[in-house]
Amino acid sequence: MALGEDGEARGKVEFVRVSKAYDGAIAVHDVDLRIPAGCYCCLLGPSGCGKSTSLRMLAGHEIATSGDILLDDRNVTLLPPARRSTSMMFQSYALFPHLTVAENVAFALRMRGVGKAERLGRAREMLKLVDLSALSERRPAQLSGGQQQRVALARALITSPSVLLLDEPLSALDPFLRLRVRAELKRLQKALGISFVHVTHSQDEALALSDLVVLMNAGRIEQQGTAEDLFSRPRTAFVARFIGAHNVIDLGDRAVAVRTDRTAVLPASGVSRFADGDVGRMARPAVVRAVEYAGTGFAVHLVDEGGAELSALMSEGDFHRAAIGEGESVVASWAPADAHALEGGAI
Numbered sequence: 001m002a003l004g005e006d007g008e009a010r011g012k013v014e015f016v017r018v019s020k021a022y023d024g025a026i027a028v029h030d031v032d033l034r035i036p037a038g039c040y041c042c043l044l045g046p047s048g049c050g051k052s053t054s055l056r057m058l059a060g061h062e063i064a065t066s067g068d069i070l071l072d073d074r075n076v077t078l079l080p081p082a083r084r085s086t087s088m089m090f091q092s093y094a095l096f097p098h099l100t101v102a103e104n105v106a107f108a109l110r111m112r113g114v115g116k117a118e119r120l121g122r123a124r125e126m127l128k129l130v131d132l133s134a135l136s137e138r139r140p141a142q143l144s145g146g147q148q149q150r151v152a153l154a155r156a157l158i159t160s161p162s163v164l165l166l167d168e169p170l171s172a173l174d175p176f177l178r179l180r181v182r183a184e185l186k187r188l189q190k191a192l193g194i195s196f197v198h199v200t201h202s203q204d205e206a207l208a209l210s211d212l213v214v215l216m217n218a219g220r221i222e223q224q225g226t227a228e229d230l231f232s233r234p235r236t237a238f239v240a241r242f243i244g245a246h247n248v249i250d251l252g253d254r255a256v257a258v259r260t261d262r263t264a265v266l267p268a269s270g271v272s273r274f275a276d277g278d279v280g281r282m283a284r285p286a287v288v289r290a291v292e293y294a295g296t297g298f299a300v301h302l303v304d305e306g307g308a309e310l311s312a313l314m315s316e317g318d319f320h321r322a323a324i325g326e327g328e329s330v331v332a333s334w335a336p337a338d339a340h341a342l343e344g345g346a347i
């Protein structure tokens with residue numbers, strides 16, 4: 001299985017003014033979204049923002065209260081799940097314990113009345129795709145967590161969906177395995193040329209995987225774009241805070257976001273050093289609240305005179321040169337070119 005027969009990517013998704021209300025409470029509000037074919041899209045956002053509801057509407061497990069959902073230009077808003085050309089990857093614990101790996105993978109074809117030889121043949125192909133051919137006769141309990149996850153993936157892909165839907169697929173894995181399965185998901189999505197729509201509340205996961213990040217807040221899309229778009233041009237304070245590694249700074253008449261790795265810290269006594277070739281830097285007096293070693297450098301957490309929190313990610317060299325410690329008075333500074341204007345203030 002690879003790109004569609006004609007080599008074209010599949011899985012274009014459109015939400016046109018889609019809303020979902022539960023007993024009058026709005027879970028998803030007037031969402032417009034276009035996911036191109038062959039796209040890795042992450043729906044990102046805090047708990048309760050409407051990610052899973054959006055995914056379930058795309059799967060057909062929930063029906064939109066209003067609006068339309070199109071898949072490869074076909075209106076699927078009211079179609080049952082099996083007729084949408086989507087497939088949901090469930091967590092590995094949803095594997096049937098009494099069936100072998102191959103039988104688990106073939107299960108959806110059995111439900112569709114496909115003969116045994118054909119469905120086990122397809123299951124073998126899927127197991128090859130996820131590199132599990134050697135384990136096809138084992139039962140799920142005889143597999144590691146990562147292997148179970150790959151069986152779940154093969155099982156979801158056997159129906160040749162145009163869109164694979166994944167709801168927090170990595171949350172049950174330990175951090176090491178999470179990175180490995182994450183890379184595997186990306187590889188498969190590119191190889192198959194279909195779209196993956198992946199729900200997560202982890203910004204790292206979304207930034208690492210996505211061609212398109214859709215950040216939701218209280219039932220609406222707060223910002224969508226490439227990972228780099230969101231990281232380097234957050235539209236609002238919510239985006240800057242949720243994506244992380246940014247300071248949201250209230251300048252009175254406006255608010256800006258400044259990346260923590262573009263925020264410098266010097267002892268208050270050494271502040272004249274900013275004058276050397278750095279004229280025009282924005283500066284703010286603060287006190288060091290905590291210092292954390294961050295592997296690639298030091299994270300220095302500050303509180304300014306107004307009580308607002310700021311952080312700076314400093315290289316080891318800069319940190320040691322600055323010689324700052326907890327409780328010390330410092331000045332945080334940034335170049336105006338690194339201050340990104342935010343819509344709607346600092347809240």
Ligand SMILES: Nc1ncnc2c1ncn2[C@@H]1O[C@H](COP(=O)(O)OP(=O)(O)OP(=O)(O)O)[C@@H](O)[C@H]1O
Nearest residue numbers: 022026027045046047048049050051052053054201
């Ligand atoms: N079946 C339901 N009945 C009533 N309200 C629901 C139902 N499902 C979801 N909601 C509500 O809709 C809102 C969005 O829920 P949803 O599960 O889509 O959020 P989420 O972003 O996926 O959150 P999480 O990350 O916690 O899973 C929440 O306020 C939730 O309480």
